[in-house]
Amino acid sequence: MAKFLDKISERAKKLNKVIALPETNDIRTLQATAKILERGIAKIVLIGNESEIRAFAGDLDISGARFVDPKTYERREEYIKAFYELRKHKGVTLESAAEIMSDYVYFAVMMAKLGEVDGVVSGAIHSSSDTLRPAVQIVKTAPGAALASAFFIISVPDCEYGSNGTFLFCDSGMVEMPTVEDLAHMAIDSAATFELLVEDVPRVAMLSYSTKGSAKSPLTEATIAATKRAKELAPNIAIDGELQVDAAIVPSVAASKAPGSPVAGKANVFMFPDLNSGNIAYKIAQRLAKAEAYGPITQGLAKPINDLSRGCSDEDIVGAVAITCVQAAAQDK
Numbered sequence: 001m002a003k004f005l006d007k008i009s010e011r012a013k014k015l016n017k018v019i020a021l022p023e024t025n026d027i028r029t030l031q032a033t034a035k036i037l038e039r040g041i042a043k044i045v046l047i048g049n050e051s052e053i054r055a056f057a058g059d060l061d062i063s064g065a066r067f068v069d070p071k072t073y074e075r076r077e078e079y080i081k082a083f084y085e086l087r088k089h090k091g092v093t094l095e096s097a098a099e100i101m102s103d104y105v106y107f108a109v110m111m112a113k114l115g116e117v118d119g120v121v122s123g124a125i126h127s128s129s130d131t132l133r134p135a136v137q138i139v140k141t142a143p144g145a146a147l148a149s150a151f152f153i154i155s156v157p158d159c160e161y162g163s164n165g166t167f168l169f170c171d172s173g174m175v176e177m178p179t180v181e182d183l184a185h186m187a188i189d190s191a192a193t194f195e196l197l198v199e200d201v202p203r204v205a206m207l208s209y210s211t212k213g214s215a216k217s218p219l220t221e222a223t224i225a226a227t228k229r230a231k232e233l234a235p236n237i238a239i240d241g242e243l244q245v246d247a248a249i250v251p252s253v254a255a256s257k258a259p260g261s262p263v264a265g266k267a268n269v270f271m272f273p274d275l276n277s278g279n280i281a282y283k284i285a286q287r288l289a290k291a292e293a294y295g296p297i298t299q300g301l302a303k304p305i306n307d308l309s310r311g312c313s314d315e316d317i318v319g320a321v322a323i324t325c326v327q328a329a330a331q332d333k
């Protein structure tokens with residue numbers, strides 16, 4: 001089976017999407033740009049001063065990129081005004097908006113908001129918060145979405161569980177303490193995202209340390225309530241809980257602990273009760289099971305703005321750009 005990212009890259013090539021990369025003072029961004037342009041995965045907008053970026057790139061062929069410098073861009077005043085209008089109720093002035101629009105990440109996200117690019121990938125040198133806060137402040141949630149959240153696609157080698165070893169883990173990167181309502185919406189968004197990116201039927205497990213009432217506490221009650229709410233909101237999606245991980249993926253355990261469940265024993269989407277458990281779990285899968293971990297990827301935003309890990313490679317940036325293109329195309333529909 002072609003690797004997850006190979007398939008996504010092939011899909012991206014047919015979409016002709018435009019992605020902004022604001023971290024142009026990091027060489028991995030420019031190495032990724034050269035590869036993306038050479039492979040025809042996306043069009044790239046590099047944020048910053050063109051001659052400085054070209055000098056930094058050295059022999060890398062980034063000639064196919066568009067360069068946009070926030071300091072001299074002809075639409076700068078329009079951008080400042082747009083940010084001021086969006087955030088004036090939070091005390092932003094025209095003066096502070098001008099300062100914020102000089103920040104490359106904020107500027108790139110505003111390009112997405114105003115339709116000049118289809119998405120943004122950042123986070124090689126910024127924290128998750130520094131990438132995600134401009135996203136939630138400027139592009140905000142997509143129509144019909146209750147909130148934004150972040151997930152990883154996890155591909156475990158030689159694994160018969162999930163979709164041939166592929167899973168979606170949510171939330172592993174953004175929402176620290178989801179409410180019952182948040183968790184229900186995130187489960188539904190994750191099902192749609194799994195279908196979009198992995199192209200298989202989602203089966204969503206609302207994970208816990210308890211299976212079907214084996215333990216009882218406020219923690220398990222919250223997962224049970226979120227499961228009930230998600231089923232109410234999306235009766236056509238296979239969602240079940242509360243389930244332990246073994247009951248979620250191992251058919252024999254499912255048969256004894258959760259007989260009759262439409263999800264137990266065959267789950268491919270894991271919903272975690274909070275960011276601690278979701279983030280810990282993806283790192284365990286990555287380090288101990290030698291899984292490929294793609295993400296954090298956002299969902300629920302009006303435009304795809306995706307984060308990177310600061311330890312990312314240039315190939316990770318190429319992959320994140322390809323995923324962003326596929327998400328952007330899905331939003332066009």
Ligand code: COA
Nearest residue numbers: 128129132133136137141147148149172173174175279296
């Ligand atoms: N979905 C949609 N909107 C959200 C949101 C979400 N998940 N989280 C916050 N917002 C909105 C708020 O409602 C607020 O809107 P408003 O200012 O228009 O009223 C706006 O975004 C900013 O909220 P603010 O309170 O300033 O930000 P925050 O402190 O809640 O931070 C994040 C939001 C996304 C930056 C924060 O959740 C975060 O840092 N997550 C990353 C966690 C992390 O470090 N992960 C690393 C592991 S890989």
